[in-house]
Amino acid sequence: MTTSVARFDRWIRNEFVEYNTALEEAYFAERREVLDGRPELDEPKRAIVTEGHHLIGRILDEGALPVVEREKYQLLGMVGYHLAACRRHESVAPGAEELSAAWSLASLLGSSLGVAPRFVFAHQAMYNPASGGQFQTFTSLEDEAVFLTNNGLAVFAYQRAAEAIRRVVPIGVSSPLSAYLLETARAALEDVLQFNRTLSKTLDVERFFFNVRPYFKTYRVGNAEYRGANAGDFSAINELDVLLGLATTRDPFYQNVVVEKYPYVTPEDQVRLRAIGGEQSLLTRFLREAESSPDPQLVRNAELFLAVCRAHGAAYTYHHHKLVLPFLVEPAKTAPPERLSELTASGPPLAVVVSGLSYLADLRSARDRPGKPSARKDLDRLRELVSRGTGDGHPASLTATAE
Numbered sequence: 001m002t003t004s005v006a007r008f009d010r011w012i013r014n015e016f017v018e019y020n021t022a023l024e025e026a027y028f029a030e031r032r033e034v035l036d037g038r039p040e041l042d043e044p045k046r047a048i049v050t051e052g053h054h055l056i057g058r059i060l061d062e063g064a065l066p067v068v069e070r071e072k073y074q075l076l077g078m079v080g081y082h083l084a085a086c087r088r089h090e091s092v093a094p095g096a097e098e099l100s101a102a103w104s105l106a107s108l109l110g111s112s113l114g115v116a117p118r119f120v121f122a123h124q125a126m127y128n129p130a131s132g133g134q135f136q137t138f139t140s141l142e143d144e145a146v147f148l149t150n151n152g153l154a155v156f157a158y159q160r161a162a163e164a165i166r167r168v169v170p171i172g173v174s175s176p177l178s179a180y181l182l183e184t185a186r187a188a189l190e191d192v193l194q195f196n197r198t199l200s201k202t203l204d205v206e207r208f209f210f211n212v213r214p215y216f217k218t219y220r221v222g223n224a225e226y227r228g229a230n231a232g233d234f235s236a237i238n239e240l241d242v243l244l245g246l247a248t249t250r251d252p253f254y255q256n257v258v259v260e261k262y263p264y265v266t267p268e269d270q271v272r273l274r275a276i277g278g279e280q281s282l283l284t285r286f287l288r289e290a291e292s293s294p295d296p297q298l299v300r301n302a303e304l305f306l307a308v309c310r311a312h313g314a315a316y317t318y319h320h321h322k323l324v325l326p327f328l329v330e331p332a333k334t335a336p337p338e339r340l341s342e343l344t345a346s347g348p349p350l351a352v353v354v355s356g357l358s359y360l361a362d363l364r365s366a367r368d369r370p371g372k373p374s375a376r377k378d379l380d381r382l383r384e385l386v387s388r389g390t391g392d393g394h395p396a397s398l399t400a401t402a403e
């Protein structure tokens, strides 16, 4: 780390956190998203803008940008925290020159890495370097740490599941080794559900709504506006959807979900997103083998596969009913009308985003909806073939239920 980057890093971990936290406490006391026209709050708002501008300017002046890709990505995240905080406190007029250094550094780093020049969820979870047990945050509020920790853990668990499912492809669905991989994926998806449960039980709805969520908004870099950070910006969940056979990139809605997130994921996840759809799904492979030669190992693996699909559906249905609805949709009902347009990370009105998420929840839990794609019929067929193989005429239902 060069001297100027180290100085910026120290500032992000100390003064930046103090300014944001003081502002958040003032907003929270009045249950307002932001407060204007309060002279005592102008000082920390201005300090975030000017001190950040100065420190970023020093990095540009030093002219020694990181060479290692990971360090470039981490620096892009730090510049992004500064820009996101300026946006969140609404402390810079649109078009003001005060962000020019940050825009310039973010653009340099973003174009060199081939990603959107803004901070994304991966900067906060997978690329957030802890020092003395403390990772980078906007505030020192407990709820921000709870949110980041459980989101990060859920993403790691999704990645563990996707890694296991990916490994089934070259060895085949009837391999005795696949049983271990399917079992790993099921356990990992149950961990996702567990982390989501912990999040739902420990995160305070109002703290999330007033003090955590506003840092994830859309912001500008130069002349372009980049949509907000989204905990779903990682490839593993989509790899799972398509490899399991619950979704397909031939579905225009789903294809758009995958393509849209491309600039907002890490460079290594971009490679994985590009590869999605290149392999036949496990569901198709299971059906083919089960129809022709349902040997005991295949039957055992198919039962495990069905359990993986159930766990995937359950984790995402929980996300919808116990995170999206209570933490965003419910509190949004009391938000002032002029704030409603800024509630989602991706930009469209909340109702549109929620309807899209509900569509995804249906795909992942293989729920039948008239006129919409669903893996339900194929899963039922596989379940039937499996139950014939085991002599059990009453297989477990595949419909995922949220708590």
Ligand code: HEM
Residues within 6 Å of the ligand: 150, 151, 154, 155, 158, 196, 199, 203, 208, 230, 231, 232, 233, 237, 257, 319, 323, 324, 327, 328, 344, 345, 346, 347, 353, 357, 360
């Ligand atoms: C309080 C907690 C959470 C809330 C309120 C929430 C809300 C949302 C919202 C509103 C979106 C749509 C974003 C947009 O397009 O504007 C979204 C997307 C997504 N979230 Fe969450 N989320 C939360 C936690 C999590 C966690 C812990 C995970 C687990 C990794 C997660 C995974 C996803 C995924 C994967 C998507 C993208 C859609 C997809 O590809 O399926 N979220 N979330």
